[in-house]
Each structure stands twice: as structure tokens, then as C-alpha cells.
Amino acid sequence: MDFFSPVIAGFGVVFQPENLFYCLLGVTLGMLVGVLPGLGPAATIAILLPVTYNIEPTAAIIMLAGIFYGAQYGGTITSVLLRLPGEASSVVTAIDGHEMARQGRAGSALGIAAIGSFIGGTVAVLALTFVAPLVAGFALDFGPAEYTALALLGILLVSTLGTGSTTKSILMATIGLLLAAIGQDPLAGTSRLTFGSDQLLDGIDFVIVAMGLFGVGEILYSLESLRGKSAPAPSVGSVYPSRKDISESKGAITRGSLVGFVLGILPGGGATMSSMVAYAVEKKAAKHPEKFGKGAIQGVAGPETANNAAATSSFIPLLTLGIPANATMAIMFGALLLQGITPGPLLVQEKPDLFWGVVNSMYIGNVLLLAMSLPLIGIFVRILRIRAAILAPLTILITMIGVYTVRMNVFDMYLMVGLGIVGYLMKKVGFEPGPLVLAFVLGSLLESSFRRSMRLFDGQLTGFFGQPIAATLLVAILLIITVPPLTRLLRTSRRKAEA
Amino acid sequence: MTSVTPEEEEGLLVPPSPEYARRQNIVAAIIPLAVGVIAGIMSWNLGIGTLSNPGPGLWPLAVSVAMVVTAAVLALRSGPTGEEETFTREALIVVVAAVSLLGYAFLFERIGFEIPTVALLVLWLKGLGREGWRMTAIISLGSTAALYLLFVTGLGVSLPHILPF
Secondary structure, eight states: OTTHHHHHHHHHHHTSHHHHHHHHHHHHHHHHHHHSTTOOHHHHHHHHHHHHHTSOHHHHHHHHHHHHHHHHHHHHHHHHHHSOOSSGGGHHHHHHHHHHHHTTOHHHHHHHHHHHHHHHHHHHHHHHHHHHHHHHHHHTTOOHHHHHHHHHHHHHHHHHHSSSOHHHHHHHHHHHHHHHHOEEOTTTOOEESOTTOGGGTTOOOHHHHHIIIIIIHHHHHHHTTTTOOOOOOOOOOOOSOOHHHHHHHHHHHHHHHHHHHHHHHSTTOHHHHHHHHHHHHHHHHOSOGGGTTSOOTHHHHHHHHHHHHHHHHTHHHHHHHSOOSSHHHHHHHHHHHHTTOOOSTTHHHHOHHHHHHHHHHHHHHHHHHHHHHTTTHHHHHHHTTSOHHHHHHHHHHHHHHHHHHHHTOHHHHHHHHHHHHHHHHHHHTTOOHHHHHHHHHHHHHHHHHHHHHHHHTTTOGGGGGGSHHHHHHHHHHHHHHHHHHHHHHHHHHHHHHHO | OOOOOHHHHHHTTSOOOHHHHHHHHHHHHHHHHHHHHHHHHHHHHHOOBOSSSBOTTHHHHHHHHHHHHHHHHHHHSOSOOSOOOOOOTTHHHHHHHHHHHHHHHHHHHHHOSHHHHHHHHHIIIIIITOOOHHHHHHHHHHHHHHHHIIIIIISOOOOOOSSOO
16 A cells, blocks of 8 residues: 555645645636636646745645646637637637537537536546556656656657747747856856856756746737627526436546547647547547537547646656646746656655655546536636736736745846846737747756766767667657658659659 | 727638748848857857767757748748738727736836836827727726736736835
């Protein structure tokens, strides 16, 4: 029973009143940001980073995790009712979900989404409970060479699998790595790229980068449509799905759980991609694929289950390898670092309270969310009427004062606003901040493990191929870089040959 | 500024012309290209060392080179991708907002957080958001108090202030 005793002890941690409170606070905030278009979970978590600094670590991470998976529930509401996805991961839900709403079945769509999300989330936590310690155990032997390859693979996968153009994402990643290099050299202590400023000597704090690019950037971007009227709150009807709805969605929920869990673990996967894949899977598996786009309940159940399962399983690489799988996890990584905790394979053993407390809080969080999305949905629908013009100044002030409180330093405010302007401009020209933030987080790990490997291998790059795990990962990297352009070349040449 | 008519509002969603998008893409690639070149030169001057015994400049130089190469590829492939957005008159709001945030940071430690916070709220609510005066007054005073409660009372951090607390 060695395995289960820390797991059970973790429930003891969750049921402490303070942690239950932060779990409830987190999932409620998550529902809210999910409902309110404009501010995503990554931005919200980024903005709240300084606030969490003053909370006990386990409670802080429980709350931030709640925001993340809670947003997956909330994002559905606007997708279905208004065809305005609150989150990128709910974009595909809007297709059939909104169609159902137009046919007067909004309640069924929301109800099945909530139930699917609950099942997907819970299945993923269960699987996480068993998979995470295995991965962590496997990763205990990782040395600098493995970490170099792993970090590089993580950055590349996020860049190539992301939603935007690959070249743009890779450029963003290099900018993130460059920003991470600012400050003292980790080994020699020489100051690098600081322009002689003492303020930059310690490097740029991750909190500032995340809050600037995600928080301030998104708020500035939302200002352009500030004067839009608030949406009228539509009627929902009964949110309890009928027996027919449930029997039609059973398969979709099962497949969605699986797709979401697997894709969530992969770097660059995460909630958005898994919801899209789940939609495609449902369309393939359907007996009547022609119903998709016209209000097929499977088109809601599959993606909504998957995005929740993925939101949960994307914690695995973060908590076991110390490698965040997507931008939100990168910010979560920052939150852990801020608390003085380095996520990695040792976390399960060294901080079982934190690890199992956070994991088990997800069961409770999912139950709370199910309760909020079924009986209390009316309240959240009414929140849709809060105008952006009121929300924007409040969030920006929390951000501004928040960043100040981290180091009690006004310079950080300037830096964050500067990065916020960059983030706004990036959005305008079609660059994603995700790869930048992720690369920034992994930058110092990548550099220090690369340099340590180089010392081990006496400056020979080929040394990496002497380590089986590192070599496998590097081969994977090579394939990621070379295969897509090659297939594109092949396809165009074949098309030319056919023409 | 006049109020935005529905037609104008729809006008915001019109994608930029191909020439506009191309120009925007080129600028968006040249800026990181230039930054990469500058960072590369600075790194070079820090000292490169060797792979087995790297100097402080080796890592930033490698990253800068990667940055310059990808930016150059982007500059060459500057065709419209459909992700570009036109900078409309609404972007002026963003300029005003950004300047107001810098002003906020400037005043924050000099005159305490209370006055700048109320001022920023009034500017954003009334000036940018066109809320009514009553709403503006209630929200700006109420949220300044709420922010005080959150950070000073709730989280126990000390902010620069003029009111005695």
C-alpha cells in the first residue's frame, strides 16, 4: 500500500478548509474568465501570480489549477449561447453547440458539455494519479544531456503544433530564449545584454514577462473593441440532458476522454488541440456525419470532454519532468518557482503533500464545477452582461499593483507595460505569445544543461548521441524539423507531376 | 472622437489589403531581425570561448543567430497569411491606455497609489469606455477601496500611500 498512502494523505490536504476555499475560489474564477471573452486562463493566472505569492504554496497551486480547468467549463457557455468562444479550446464547440442553441436545445448542449467535462476531467485525474509517479520515476535518472534534448523538444513541439505559423512560432521561441539570457551568466557571473542596468542584472523575472505579454497585452488588445455593447443574456432552458442525449453522447465522451488525456500530455498538445482532434474523431466515428454543423450533440460532448481531460493531463509533464507542455503550464511553472518549488521528478517524493494535494483537488474541483454548471448556470449567464469597459480597468489595476508587490519595484511596472505593448503588437500582426513564454521559462534550464553536457562531452556535440534517451529525443527533434517540409515538397512535386 | 456607428464597427473586422498585410509582415520581421543582429554583436563582444569551455557570449550568440535566420525567412515570405489586423482609429485608444499606464507607474511611488489609481479608473471608465459619471464615480472610488483591501489588508503588502493606514 506504499503507493496509495501518499495519495490518501493528499485528500487530507485537500479537505483542509483553507485549501477547499482556494479550490472553490479557483474554479469560480475559472468559470468567470471562461465566460468572459477576452481574458483567457493564461492571462488570468499570469495576472494573479503576485497575489499567489502571499498564499501558502499548495493552496496557491490548487487555486491556479482550478482557474485553468474551470475555464474549460466556462468557455463552453459563451460558445453555445452566443457563438463567442470564451476560450480557444471551445472554438469547435461553437459549431454544433450554437446550432443546438438556435434549435432551442441550449440547455442540453450545456448540460452534456458539463457532464462530459466532468467525466473527462475525472478520468484524466485518475489516470494522472497512476501515470505521473511512473513518469517521475523514469525521469529520476535524467542528466543534463536528457534535459537539453527534452527542453529543446518541448519548445519545438509547442512551436510546430501550435495554432499559428511554425516559422513565426520559432521566431517567438528564439525571442523568449534571448530574453531569458539577459542578466548574469549562470556560470561565470558576467552581466549579459543588460545595457549596464543594475535592474536587469538578475535577469527579467518570469512573472513580468507572463503578466506583460499575456495580461497587459490581452487587455490592451481588448480595448479596441471596448465600446461594444454588452451581450443580451439569452435564455437557457433546462440544463439536464435527456436520456436520449446521454445515450447519444456516451461514445463521444469516452473517446473524448481518451483523446484529451493523451494529447494533453504531449508538449504543444493541450486543451485547444485536443478539442479540435476530438471533433474530427467524432465526425469520423459518427453514423450520420452530415448532422455535424447542424447541431450534433456529439460535436459538443466530444470536444468538451477532451479539452477538460487535456487540461488535467497537461499537468503530468510539468509536475513530473519540470517541462511545461503549453503556455498556461509555463505560467504554472512560474508560479511554482515563485513559491520556491522547482517542479521535476523529485517533486512527488519531496513534496508529496503539494503534489497529491493539487492532484486530488482536481476531483473536488470537478465536482464543484459540475454543480456550478448545472444548477447555477443562470448566474454565470448573467455575468455575460458585465461590460468590457468596466472589466478592463479593474484587471489592469490588479496587474499593475500586483507586479509592483513582487519586488516592490516600479521598474517592473515599466518593464511589464513595455512587454504588454509588445504583446499587443504581436497579436495585431499574428504572432502567438505562447512559444515565447514557454521558451523563456525553459531558457535557463536549456542553457545550463546544454553547457553542462558540453563539459561532460568535452565540447563534442556528438556526445549527445552516446546517451540513449537523449539520442532518441534528438532524433525526434530532427524528424519534427525535417519531415513536414519534406512531405510538403513531395506533395507539391507530386501535384506538379500530375498536372 | 465621435461614437462608432454599426457600419464602422463592422468595418473593424475587414481584413487588411494584401499590400497592407505584406508591408506589416515585413516590418514585423525586420524588427526582430535588427534586435537579433544587435544582440548577436553584443554577445560576440562578451567573448565566445569554445564549446567545451564556453564564454558568457556563446549561448546568447547562438540564440541570436537562430533569431536572425528565422526573422530573415519571415521577411522573405512576407505574403499575407490572414492573421494580420489593420491598425484602425481604435488603436488610438490603445496608445492612450499605454501612455496612461506609464504615467501611473511614474506617479505611483512619487505621490502614493490612491490618486493615480482613481485617476486611471476615471480615465479608462469615462474617457475610454464612455461610462456615465455616476457609474465612473462609484466604480473608481469603490475599486480603489477594494484594491486597498485586497493588497494591504488581505495580502498584507505595503503600497506607497498618502492616506494614513
